[in-house]
Amino acid sequence: MALDAMAREVSTVMHVRCPDPLPERTYRQVLEQLADLSPVVQALPPSAALVELKGALRYHGVDARRLGEILRDRTISRLGVDVRVGIGPSVTVAATASARIPPPGGVLAISPGQVADWLGPLPVEALHGIGPRQAEVLREYGIHCVGLLAAVPPATVQRLLGGKAGRLAADRARGVDPRPVVPRALPASAAVSCAFPRPALDGAQVRSCLLDLVMQLGRLLRRRGQAARALTLTVRFVGGTSWEKTRRLAEPSAHDEDLRTLACRLMDGAGLQRGRLTGLALKGEDLLDAGQVAEQLSLDRARESRLVAEEVMDRIRDKFGPGAIGTVGAFRHAP
DSSP states (O other): OOOHHHHHOOOOOEEEESSSOOOOOHHHHHHHHHHOOOOEEEEETTEEEEEEOOOHHHHHOOHOOOOHHHHHHHIIIIIIIIEEEEEEEEEEHHHHHHHHOOOSSSEEEOOOGGGHHHHHTSSSGGGTTOOOOHHHHHTTTTBHHHHHHHSSSSHHHHHHOOOHHHHHHHHHHHTOOOOOOBBBBOSSOEEEEEEEEEEEEESHHHHHHHHHHHHHHHHHHHTTTTEEEEEEEEETTTSEEEEEEEEEEEEEEEOHHHHHHHHHHHHHTOOOOOOEEEEEEEEEEEEEEGGGGOOOOOOOOOHHHHHHHHHHHHHHHHHHHHHHHHHHHHHTOOO
């Protein structure tokens, strides 16, 4: 009985990968199939999802691998969609397992006792969350498999990859990943806007407004735990006309620096010249869970410092209000 109780306390996570690209309607239907297995489903648009199985195993009276097979049977027979199902004691193990399954589909279940032996021989880039640049740096130092990464002292990994990225990589190579599956259906977009009290020409006032929108959008995305793949800038003119343009980010992001760079390019591309503006709107498009974004190694200490400052500013805004702190450009024309 004691062993059975202990087993029930261990989290069992399923990571599901659908064919990509997948129509949104079909993706929603896959999520409905997952909800029939467990009430704890976390959507990872556009084509993946996480499921917490701990309670579902007791309810259905079968093991985790069998639940994965049931899911495949249902998606194939009902939707004509095959899926790759990884199962493990953590998000990292489950997501790594699903990526090791060759298309079109299959089930790979890793029990808690198998984690170290299974992860160890995998190439370091196969570990979920390790990006190509991080893998390249690790390989330069002779760390070519997950087992070696797990054996290296965490402090050494932090020196190689940077503080936060190195700590996460070291933990996950050892199978340590406390992130829970959080039931969530992500909004498709996030938008912020501003209106000018009087018509304005493109200039300092308009650019100040744009920077303020970037900060608002970045904070909104970070609070939601999301990242944007694209930005849409809408410029409204006197007379009710408008101009709109969408461009994709180089990598999904919720960081002010990345959003600001693309927003300014969009504004420059508008060619406003002497157009009289009544307002701006900035929208983050094609959103995904921030946990899906690989923390790439930048080798840019200045950027790393800016990201740390961004976290501090978010905490200050949470405590004292959104107008408590910001960039000089955004506040230059504040009343």
